[in-house]
Amino acid sequence: SQQGEEDPQALSIQEGENATMNCSYKTSINNLQWYRQNSGRGLVHLILIRSNEREKHSGRLRVTLDTSKKSSSLLITASRAADTASYFCATRSNFGNEKLTFGTGTRLTIIP
Amino acid sequence: DAGVIQSPRHEVTEMGQEVTLRCKPISGHNSLFWYRQTMMRGLELLIYFNNNVPIDDSGMPEDRFSAKMPNASFSTLKIQPSEPRDSAVYFCASSLVGGGSTDTQYFGPGTRLTVL
Numbered sequence: 001s002q003q004g005e006e007d008p009q010a011l012s013i014q015e016g017e018n019a020t021m022n023c024s025y026k027t028s029i030n031n032l033q034w035y036r037q038n039s040g041r042g043l044v045h046l047i048l049i050r051s052n053e054r055e056k057h058s059g060r061l062r063v064t065l066d067t068s069k070k071s072s073s074l075l076i077t078a079s080r081a082a083d084t085a086s087y088f089c090a091t092r093s094n095f096g097n098e099k100l101t102f103g104t105g106t107r108l109t110i111i112p
Numbered sequence: 113d114a115g116v117i118q119s120p121r122h123e124v125t126e127m128g129q130e131v132t133l134r135c136k137p138i139s140g141h142n143s144l145f146w147y148r149q150t151m152m153r154g155l156e157l158l159i160y161f162n163n164n165v166p167i168d169d170s171g172m173p174e175d176r177f178s179a180k181m182p183n184a185s186f187s188t189l190k191i192q193p194s195e196p197r198d199s200a201v202y203f204c205a206s207s208l209v210g211g212g213s214t215d216t217q218y219f220g221p222g223t224r225l226t227v228l
Binding site: 031033035041042043044045048088090092097098099100101102103104105 | 116143145147154155157160162167168203205207209215216217218219220221222
């Protein structure tokens with residue numbers, strides 16, 4: 001089963017609005033990462049948050065992590081048409097090896 | 113840096129044929145990952161290598177799939193014989209793991225495989 005589960009599965013908002021996506025996971029993690037995938041392309045890393053961090057910012061992106069709830073959220077502020085893509089969370093476990101386990105993704109559509 | 117390079121970008125083959133996908137990771141990275149993405153199953157890790165050694169191949173679906181990494185700059189994923197259910201986009205990713213690195217993965221553009 002997927003370690004990470006994003007919700008919603010799909011989200012459509014007007015350009016300029018903020019978009020929030022959530023990710024839940026099941027086991028203890030070392031870090032959690034968010035990736036973006038444009039249609040027909042490979043995934044691109046956006047931001048990483050470590051298990052001892054609660055919030056991180058990068059440009060218009062804000063990520064929060066709540067390890068007690070095993071959940072994370074990605075906020076994109078002032079959305080643009082170019083933000084239209086699928087967004088995935090990925091977790092690296094505290095146990096075992098370096099592999100990442102990806103969630104099912106949120107399909108974000110920005111309406112111009 | 114050219115990023116992760118995959119070839120071919122598209123492959124159409126007939127059931128029963130052998131398919132070989134190729135990947136060149138980013139120079140200096142020590143880990144390489146092969147993923148498969150489908151609508152039904154999402155993004156699945158098939159196998160990953162660290163310092164050219166296979167570490168975890170638990171995601172390889174069956175014996176028809178094999179992967180090699182003969183050196184730090186090249187890896188192959190082979191399917192023999194191919195079946196229609198193998199149709200998917202196959203991604204290769206590389207990262208630098210250890211020594212305080214962030215283990216961010218860098219993905220290639222993918223190979224879209226269609227097995228008829």
